[in-house]
Amino acid sequence: MNAPLRELTYAQAIQEALATAMEADKRVFIMGEDIGVYGGAFQVTGDLVHRFGEDRVMDTPISELGAAGIAVGAALAGSRPILEFQFSDFATLAMEQIVNQAAKMRFMLGGKVSVPLVMRLPSGSGTGAAAQHSQSLEAWLAHVPGLKVVQPSTPHDAKGLLLAAIDDPDPVMVFEHKLLYKMKGEVPEDAYRVPIGKAAVRREGRHATIVATSIMVHRALEAAEVLAGEGIEVEVIDLRTLRPLDTATIIESVKKTTRLACVYEGVKTLGIGAEISALIAESEAFDYLDAPILRLGGVDSPIPYNPVLEKAAVPQTPGIIEQVRNLVKGRI
Amino acid sequence: MAKPVAAAKSEAASNQRPFYKQFTPEQLKEALRRMCLIRRFEEGAEEAYMRGLIHGTMHLSIGQEASAVGATMALRKTDYITSTHRGHGHCIGKGADPKLMFAEFFGKEEGYCRGRGGSMHIADVESGNLGANGIVAGGIPIAVGAALAIKQQKRDDVALCFFGDGATNEGAFHEALNMASIWKLPVVFVCENNKYGMSVSTERSMAVANVADRASAYNMPGVIADGNRIEDVAEAVTTAIARAREGQGPTLVECKTYRTRGHSRSDRNRYRTKEEIEEWKLRDPIGHFETELVANGIATADEIAAISAAADAEIAAGIDFARNGTDPSPNDVTRGVYTPGNPS
Numbered sequence: 001m002n003a004p005l006r007e008l009t010y011a012q013a014i015q016e017a018l019a020t021a022m023e024a025d026k027r028v029f030i031m032g033e034d035i036g037v038y039g040g041a042f043q044v045t046g047d048l049v050h051r052f053g054e055d056r057v058m059d060t061p062i063s064e065l066g067a068a069g070i071a072v073g074a075a076l077a078g079s080r081p082i083l084e085f086q087f088s089d090f091a092t093l094a095m096e097q098i099v100n101q102a103a104k105m106r107f108m109l110g111g112k113v114s115v116p117l118v119m120r121l122p123s124g125s126g127t128g129a130a131a132q133h134s135q136s137l138e139a140w141l142a143h144v145p146g147l148k149v150v151q152p153s154t155p156h157d158a159k160g161l162l163l164a165a166i167d168d169p170d171p172v173m174v175f176e177h178k179l180l181y182k183m184k185g186e187v188p189e190d191a192y193r194v195p196i197g198k199a200a201v202r203r204e205g206r207h208a209t210i211v212a213t214s215i216m217v218h219r220a221l222e223a224a225e226v227l228a229g230e231g232i233e234v235e236v237i238d239l240r241t242l243r244p245l246d247t248a249t250i251i252e253s254v255k256k257t258t259r260l261a262c263v264y265e266g267v268k269t270l271g272i273g274a275e276i277s278a279l280i281a282e283s284e285a286f287d288y289l290d291a292p293i294l295r296l297g298g299v300d301s302p303i304p305y306n307p308v309l310e311k312a313a314v315p316q317t318p319g320i321i322e323q324v325r326n327l328v329k330g331r332i
Numbered sequence: 333m334a335k336p337v338a339a340a341k342s343e344a345a346s347n348q349r350p351f352y353k354q355f356t357p358e359q360l361k362e363a364l365r366r367m368c369l370i371r372r373f374e375e376g377a378e379e380a381y382m383r384g385l386i387h388g389t390m391h392l393s394i395g396q397e398a399s400a401v402g403a404t405m406a407l408r409k410t411d412y413i414t415s416t417h418r419g420h421g422h423c424i425g426k427g428a429d430p431k432l433m434f435a436e437f438f439g440k441e442e443g444y445c446r447g448r449g450g451s452m453h454i455a456d457v458e459s460g461n462l463g464a465n466g467i468v469a470g471g472i473p474i475a476v477g478a479a480l481a482i483k484q485q486k487r488d489d490v491a492l493c494f495f496g497d498g499a500t501n502e503g504a505f506h507e508a509l510n511m512a513s514i515w516k517l518p519v520v521f522v523c524e525n526n527k528y529g530m531s532v533s534t535e536r537s538m539a540v541a542n543v544a545d546r547a548s549a550y551n552m553p554g555v556i557a558d559g560n561r562i563e564d565v566a567e568a569v570t571t572a573i574a575r576a577r578e579g580q581g582p583t584l585v586e587c588k589t590y591r592t593r594g595h596s597r598s599d600r601n602r603y604r605t606k607e608e609i610e611e612w613k614l615r616d617p618i619g620h621f622e623t624e625l626v627a628n629g630i631a632t633a634d635e636i637a638a639i640s641a642a643a644d645a646e647i648a649a650g651i652d653f654a655r656n657g658t659d660p661s662p663n664d665v666t667r668g669v670y671t672p673g674n675p676s
Contacts, residue, residue: 061514065507075477079480096467111667113462244676
């Protein structure tokens with residue numbers, strides 16, 4: 001008899017990955033703003049400071065650029081830093097170190113060093129925190145060669161992808177979604193890894209493919225369930241990693257379903273959907289398409305404070321249902 | 333380069349500066365050799381550029397050799413440095429091989445960065461040089477991070493961070509010094525104040541008279557050294573290194589110096605006078621050190637001439653080596669972006 005799998009929240013799963021990595025490897029430490037006794041703005045680090053001490057769960061001053069540079073230097077000198085940004089928006093203060101230093105160091109030095117660091121970036125809208133605390137900037141960082149960018153959508157993947165990121169010799173940006181922190185799901189107790197660069201097919205279908213990221217995976221699955229009642233079978237791919245992109249899984253799915261919708265929270269223009277659309281346009285799957293490609297992304301606006309406007313700024317389930325129905329019925 | 337040695341007791345040496353007792357005659361002559369190598373390296377690079385042998389740009393530190401060598405004399409191989417866009421001197425000071433630096437300048441596979449970095453990114457990780465940096469102040473938090481790793485690993489090494497006066501107006505400088513101080517990290521901040529951030533003078537860009545004044549905001553010693561006098565630099569930095577090794581935290585050392593060449597190849601010297609440049613040329617750090625070595629009975633004029641000639645020969649051989657190096661294949665353009673054997 002198999003015992004039922006244990007459930008953890010997304011935040012608990014991340015904390016378990018951090019503890020597992022620190023237990024296994026003395027070089028691993030975490031740093032960030034208010035991650036010590038406060039437990040982190042979203043209670044992800046929780047009580048870890050009591051378990052591992054202030055030397056390994058380091059509160060930093062409010063100095064994002066300096067902290068990012070310290071992570072780069074510590075990684076170059078043999079430690080394994082994990083830096084928590086309180087909000088992914090604050091990574092804009094650290095762009096110099098992320099983009100010019102962390103991403104390029106290995107290349108600029110002729111491949112003679114590695115920069116094994118992890119940055120955790122709580123992102124996304126829906127919390128009423130307005131324009132400077134709600135962005136989805138993952139496409140910015142995914143545009144930078146030298147970085148890897150992952151976006152877990154479930155507690156299972158939040159743990160497994162973070163452990164894979166900590167193992168990785170190159171800098172990995174982990175975009176977590178703030179609305180998912182309290183979501184529960186099955187999380188095995190062992191130190192499993194979810195491979196970087198592999199998408200997951202969350203639901204199989206034959207009429208259309210939705211490629212979604214992060215919280216949009218759940219909205220896409222809700223939409224697919226409703227559409228199934230109408231006889232429309234939608235395949236839902238959870239991208240999980242933006243860089244390196246799992247091109248094979250996307251191409252194979254579109255060849256099968258002949259229709260593609262990209263659903264993501266970041267701003268639609270020049271975003272992830274554009275990359276995936278172009279990938280299909282440049283691939284053998286192009287000849288299989290029976291409809292134009294559909295992109296559902298954030299509107300070209302900062303995230304508003306008003307809750308009605310905030311919802312209107314990013315894709316919601318009813319809109320996904322309507323648009324994908326139109327896609328399959330030839331109305332686009 | 334090596335550990336300072338205990339002072340030799342001698343009546344005759346009683347009025348000597350501590351510098352001449354802290355280091356052996358061999359170490360002092362090696363310091364001169366490295367200063368000569370830096371000067372010849374940069375003159376050679378400049379000439380190669382003029383002759384169209386290398387492309388891109390470069391930032392010469394001619395006139396600043398005393399701070400580069402004086403600051404690195406008391407470092408061990410396992411200590412780290414981070415460097416700047418004007419970093420050839422730091423690299424040679426920490427023990428890099430000029431011929432591999434030239435190979436990098438010439439964009440060859442034999443270069444320190446396999447031709448991918450060029451002048452602004454020369455690094456020699458083997459000798460503890462974590463790299464020059466094209467971003468002003470970019471290396472400062474990186475040095476602090478290396479110092480944090482040293483402390484975590486319970487090593488007694490230090491990280492020494494070079495930067496210019498312009499970098500002290502960047503936020504990264506202030507954030508990094510603050511964290512280095514609150515965590516008492518083994519790091520030494522060495523500012524080479526050459527009076528100009530590209531064209532804008534420190535008088536026009538800095539609210540305080542000295543970079544060292546900024547140390548008080550971060551509760552660390554701020555020391556001013558004559559950056560054109562190797563004795564002054566080495567004494568100040570040796571004290572700071574010892575303090576860092578003993579766990580007493582960081583020091584900010586300001587070396588007042590001057591670059592006699594322009595900021596980079598595009599500089600037409602419109603922001604300073606010929607008289608100012610000529611005045612500083614008279615304070616040449618190499619000429620001064622040579623005079624002092626003879627006056628202190630450490631080297632003869634013949635020995636100094638031999639050191640200088642050997643530097644000339646080494647630089648000439650380095651340029652030949654680089655010119656005959658291997659050009660990278662265009663097929664390898666993305667090599668080194670990610671660590672092989674992992675998803676990328």
